Amino acid sequence: xxxxxxxxxxxxxxxxxxxxxxxxxxxxxxxxxxxxxxxxxxxxxxxxxxxxxxxxxxxxxxxxxxxxxxxxxxxxxxxxxxxxxxxxxxxxxxxxxxxxxxxxxxxxxxxxxxxxxxxxxxxxxxxxxxxxxxxxxxxxxxxxxxxxxxxxxxxxxxxxxxxxxxxxxxxxxxxxxxxxxxxxxxxxxxxxxxxxxxxxxxxxxxxxxxxxxxxxxxxxxxxxxxxxxxxxxxxxxxxxxxxxxxxxxxxxxxxxxxxxxxxxxxxxxxxxxxxxxxxxxxxxxxxxxxxxxxxxxxxxxxxxxxxxxxxxxxxxxxxxxxxxxxxxxxxxxxxxxxx
Amino acid sequence: xxxxxxxxxxxxxxxxxxxxxxxxxxxxxxxxxxxxxxxxxxxxxxxxxxxxxxxxxxxxxxxxxxxxxxxxxxxxxxxxxxxxxxxxxxxxxxxxxxxxxxxxxxxxxxxxxxxxxxxxxxxxxxxxxxxxxxxxxxxxxxxxxxxxxxxxxxxxxxxxxxxxxxxxxxxxxxxxxxxxxxxxxxxxxxxxxxxxxxxxxxxxxxxxxxxxxxxxxxxxxxxxxxxxxxxxxxxxxxxxxxxxxxxxxxxxxxxxxxxxxxxxxxxxxxxxxxxxxxxxxxxxxxxxxxx
Numbered sequence: 001x002x003x004x005x006x007x008x009x010x011x012x013x014x015x016x017x018x019x020x021x022x023x024x025x026x027x028x029x030x031x032x033x034x035x036x037x038x039x040x041x042x043x044x045x046x047x048x049x050x051x052x053x054x055x056x057x058x059x060x061x062x063x064x065x066x067x068x069x070x071x072x073x074x075x076x077x078x079x080x081x082x083x084x085x086x087x088x089x090x091x092x093x094x095x096x097x098x099x100x101x102x103x104x105x106x107x108x109x110x111x112x113x114x115x116x117x118x119x120x121x122x123x124x125x126x127x128x129x130x131x132x133x134x135x136x137x138x139x140x141x142x143x144x145x146x147x148x149x150x151x152x153x154x155x156x157x158x159x160x161x162x163x164x165x166x167x168x169x170x171x172x173x174x175x176x177x178x179x180x181x182x183x184x185x186x187x188x189x190x191x192x193x194x195x196x197x198x199x200x201x202x203x204x205x206x207x208x209x210x211x212x213x214x215x216x217x218x219x220x221x222x223x224x225x226x227x228x229x230x231x232x233x234x235x236x237x238x239x240x241x242x243x244x245x246x247x248x249x250x251x252x253x254x255x256x257x258x259x260x261x262x263x264x265x266x267x268x269x270x271x272x273x274x275x276x277x278x279x280x281x282x283x284x285x286x287x288x289x290x291x292x293x294x295x296x297x298x299x300x301x302x303x304x305x306x307x308x309x310x311x312x313x314x315x316x317x318x319x320x321x322x323x324x325x326x327x328x329x330x331x332x333x334x335x336x337x338x339x
Numbered sequence: 340x341x342x343x344x345x346x347x348x349x350x351x352x353x354x355x356x357x358x359x360x361x362x363x364x365x366x367x368x369x370x371x372x373x374x375x376x377x378x379x380x381x382x383x384x385x386x387x388x389x390x391x392x393x394x395x396x397x398x399x400x401x402x403x404x405x406x407x408x409x410x411x412x413x414x415x416x417x418x419x420x421x422x423x424x425x426x427x428x429x430x431x432x433x434x435x436x437x438x439x440x441x442x443x444x445x446x447x448x449x450x451x452x453x454x455x456x457x458x459x460x461x462x463x464x465x466x467x468x469x470x471x472x473x474x475x476x477x478x479x480x481x482x483x484x485x486x487x488x489x490x491x492x493x494x495x496x497x498x499x500x501x502x503x504x505x506x507x508x509x510x511x512x513x514x515x516x517x518x519x520x521x522x523x524x525x526x527x528x529x530x531x532x533x534x535x536x537x538x539x540x541x542x543x544x545x546x547x548x549x550x551x552x553x554x555x556x557x558x559x560x561x562x563x564x565x566x567x568x569x570x571x572x573x574x575x576x577x578x579x580x581x582x583x584x585x586x587x588x589x590x591x592x593x594x595x596x597x598x599x600x601x602x603x604x605x606x607x608x609x610x611x612x613x614x615x616x617x618x619x620x621x622x623x624x625x626x627x628x629x630x
Contacts, residue, residue: 106471118471152597338630
């Protein structure tokens, strides 16, 4: 009882990375609290799924296996999780901050009247003193997350209600195998006792892969490339940096005209005007037309070989060097140290 | 022909998307007072989806429901200028300090008071908190199905609604019963602009408090044109358990707030060496600019 639970997302028989990352974090929290780590696997054809989970230090795997449970729909999954939590009374429950976790989490927290913090960037254990009531809460989950468009970092706690629930985005926590020989036990869930026929009122008609439209206006981090990137292939480095930082790729007009990027990514007078938290200008000289579209960015990093490039005059950081050598270094450091 | 009654949940938020140098205090923290109060962007996407149903099924009505201080009536008027029919402002000190769950509870009680509806539509999340929790929690409180991350309402009939959801790697088309709660994602079509005729029609729309403050309460305008009355709901107008409201009713508590410091200084030269780039990245991570 009062263990740590992780809801695991499973697609085509494979546990999602975000869930394995949460199990890794859950394991270290469980060690700190001296409790068990339990995983929830809900889906179809889940035979042997525990083999993917045990190595991350999972002590118990709750398996709900029924062909009606995949692909994910809100109501049956939330019915199962709510009832399981009512029985098992976890102290902490973690989910991925994905379209599934951010759909399921709030529904479950509302049904259980427990607190949920979305998109945490850090989870820690700590105490809390309520001075007015002279009450001390031991070993709470500190749920740390940015808010207000990333301009503040808030530490959220749930002193009275359980489970303490949090979602975390993919890539925020580190994924690490505890031990290849770690083993636990499987506890099958009796699905029919947990779901009602009316949980299946929402029907999935179709699912397919489709490319997302670019929306530079809402990106907090923009990695922009100019003519100095040299080629469309070299732009791939920008996509990689943008992906690891959780940002979006933009381009100057010269780069768009040269065919390095699509027009929808163009920043400047004839493109989009952006004001992100961080604008990384790569191989961009920074003509006035381009600067007009990005000069109000909160922070600007300029990477180019020209010490006299106009972009440098509005940048907070200027890196004089070959962008194709600088970017891999940024990616490498970030990957190794952002966890 | 079938008509629909749609409730659009909306929130007035500070515009946190565009925090440029002009909204920074000298110490590098954000000056929240300098940010304009706007209609939460994804709630506008939601309004557009509702308006399309109204276009297709004339006679359908759209009500905006918002919880907030008195000035949040601005977004109800904004919604009316774009095609909403009326609005409800849920406003009371008792709601102050609500987390997402207490907010959802209050909204669900207001919806129960409004009573007649076929669909509840709202933005996926608000830009001040980015939690995406209120939509699903309202759905749970009302025991309705929820469909989140919707990019397009494709088809509606008397009993069901077909929706296109935008997921990480693709799309999903689902059919849900009416009534349901639907949250609309930012990649949906942008909201149409204000309509000049509606702007003239609704520019004097006010809540009772606004009329009193402007000393216009006596004007026959508001009894002659009932559509100019924005309904104000206080805690006494909705059936609630006080223990589930505001700070008391919020399971989550804010323990601590750290301001992110974005210092605008003179350009710093960074050598393209491993050591200097690592130092720069470390600073950006430490200041929460990235990560």
